[in-house]
Amino acid sequence: MxxxxxxxxxxxxxxxxxxxxxxxxxxxxxxxxxxxxxxxxxxxxxxxxxxxxxxxxxxxxxxxxxxxxxxPKSYLSREAAHVEGFAKECAVVTHYRLKNDPDGKGVVVDPDSKLEEELIIRPTxxxxxxxxxxxxxxxxxxxxxxxxxxxxxxxxxxxxxxxxxxxxxxxxxxxxxxxxxxxxxxxxxxxxxxxxxxxxxxxxxxxxxxxxxxxxxxxxxxxxxxxxxxxxxxxxxxxxxxxxxxxxxxxxxxxxxxxxxxxxxxxxxxxxxxxxxxxxxxxxxxSDDKGLVCPPRLAPVQVVFVPMGKEEALRAATIEMADRLAGEMRALGIRVHVDKRDKESPGFKFNDWELKGACLRVELGPRDLEAGTCVVARRDTGEKSTLSLEALVAETPGMLETMQKALYDRALEFREANTHRVDTWEEFERMFEGEAGPGFVLAHWDGTTETENAITEKTKATIRCIPLRPLDPGDDAPGACVLTGKPSARRVVFAKAY
RNA sequence: CGGGAUGUGGCUCAGCUUGGUAGAGCGCUGCGUUCGGGACGCAGAGGUCGGAGGUUCAAAUCCUCUCAUCCCGACCA
Incomplete structure (x- = not known):
């Protein structure tokens, strides 16, 4: 359990x-x-x-x-700055042959097969x-x-x-x-x-x-x-x-x-x-605590049908209907799956597809079949609605688009709510206290590597980027560096990085 | 590369202190009953206890070495 x-x-x-x-x-x-x-x-x-x-x-x-x-190793030595960036994390091929271990089972590297020039597995x-x-x-x-x-x-x-x-x-x-x-x-x-x-x-x-x-x-x-x-x-x-x-x-x-x-x-x-x-x-x-939430345009399974029915005949009928509707959706280019597993209960399948990130779940039971309806559940909101079987296929692309947009809007709102502008060192330090990150912190920086390193050392915050366009018009106004107080042309983005 | 932890059926773990010939739950297989928010019964299969040495009449258990993985730091798309 x-x-x-x-x-x-x-x-x-x-x-x-x-x-x-x-x-x-x-x-x-x-x-x-x-x-x-x-x-x-x-x-x-x-x-x-x-x-x-x-x-x-x-x-x-x-x-x-x-x-x-x-x-070839010699290639990497040609551009000095670039080598410095990657040298510490390169896998190197030194030999090209194995042989049976003379002392026992298994294979060993044949020392006679040493490469004259080692080969680096590309890091880029x-x-x-x-x-x-x-x-x-x-x-x-x-x-x-x-x-x-x-x-x-x-x-x-x-x-x-x-x-x-x-x-x-x-x-x-x-x-x-x-x-x-x-x-x-x-x-x-x-x-x-x-x-x-x-x-x-x-x-x-x-x-x-x-x-x-x-x-x-x-x-x-x-x-x-x-x-x-x-x-x-x-x-x-x-x-x-x-x-x-x-x-x-x-x-x-x-x-x-x-x-x-x-x-x-x-x-x-x-x-x-x-x-x-x-x-x-x-x-x-x-994604959420139930599992993957995948934007419809990239989701491997955009729609999953869960047909159900107590008796064999009823189950067969819901499966048949699911197959028919799924076929029509595929013709529209929608990625559909019909979950026909026999040993799993509908409840299990609901949870399973929520975990796997199917965008829309169509529940199709005997009562639906009788009424000519189905229940559609949206993965991101959990919201369920009853639709007529005739309308389902035609409305699906719109529902997927709605979800795609809703995910973006929600993520944007989340980012805006977690973007802060900070002007004093005290406040800056406070933002980066503790384990959790503070989101994006826009602050002034004097533009020197020394200051950048000093800030990172003190707070674990790093400069993620100097925005191409100000997020807010005021972000491009000059100010004073949050650490040194020296002049700064614009705000830059600080955050804890992955 | 430093600090810590863990390796036991497919997965999660118990057993180790105090050596005596391996267990549970989940999963898996078969049959039957089930099916609108994580179903159940019965019957089965499956492990040389990470690896190598050592101590011992006897090692999952004690000792040494080794390998691997995970967590915390330094480094990074």
């Missing part, structure tokens, strides 16, 4: 998160340290995300390609890609080069959380080359905006867009843009990044092109990515 249900959020938020991910069948811990198994139900969310994002990339002129998993692909682009780019006519890849990457993390931080994760990385600084800048901003739209329109998660401070930016970038989401436990979750790499990688890999005027110049670059972490973001934005 005690293993029914999940830990309530109020009891322990991270236990709740773990329970939800595992019990809703999204992912599981694997036997491999730091790595998770993404289960079919979780992978289905990822597939829906991939489809939507990929369409956005294609619509902005990008094409997909695939680059190697292995990176800039180096392989720029090594390749150097061969592809000669003329301004080869630009811009707009390529994306869907891939796995490995960062040897010490502490892992399902979806949020694992040693291996799935993501998408776009890598583009441009003739001018401005064009690369435009690209970085375009993709940032694609991420923002994806978060808002598909995930129903409002995000802040901004630029990272020097300390928080991608090592190797000139500057880094990001989208930042707020979780239910009032922490900040970086959901996507878009980097203007300047000419850093072009210089490191000698990627030059000839301009129309015949001059030789280094190209300008961008890279941008989002990962399976988005699934964690989604969960922490909308």
């Amino acid at each position: 005690s293993n029914l249900g999940i830990t309530p959020r109020a009891t322990d938020y991270s236990e709740w998160y773990n329970d939800l991910v595992v019990k809703a069948g999204l992912a599981d811990h694997s036997g491999v340290r730091g790595c998770m198994v993404i289960k079919p139900h979780g992978y289905a969310i990822w597939e829906n995300m991939q489809r939507a994002l990929d369409d956005m990339f294609k619509a902005t002129g990008h094409v997909n390609a695939y680059f190697p998993l292995f990176i 692909s800039e180096t392989v890609i720029w090594n390749t682009y150097a061969k592809w780019i000669q003329s301004y006519r080869d630009l811009p080069l707009l390529i994306n890849q869907w891939a796995n990457v490995v960062r040897w993390e010490m502490r892992t959380r399902l979806f949020l931080r694992t040693a291996e994760f799935l993501w998408q990385e776009g890598h583009t080359a441009h003739a001018t600084w401005d064009e690369a800048e435009q690209e970085a901003l375009t993709m940032l905006d694609a991420y923002r739209r994806f978060a808002e329109e598909w995930m129903a998660v409002p995000v802040l867009t901004g630029v990272k401070s020097e300390g928080e930016k991608f090592a190797g970038a000139d500057h880094t843009y990001c989208i930042e989401a707020l979780t239910q436990d009032l922490r900040c979750l970086q959901a996507g990044t878009s980097h203007h790499l300047g000419q850093n990688f072009a210089k490191a890999f000698d990627v030059k092109f000839q301009t129309a005027e015949g001059r030789e110049e280094y190209v300008y670059a961008t890279s941008w990515g989002v990962s399976t972490r988005l699934i964690g973001t989604l969960i922490m934005a909308h």
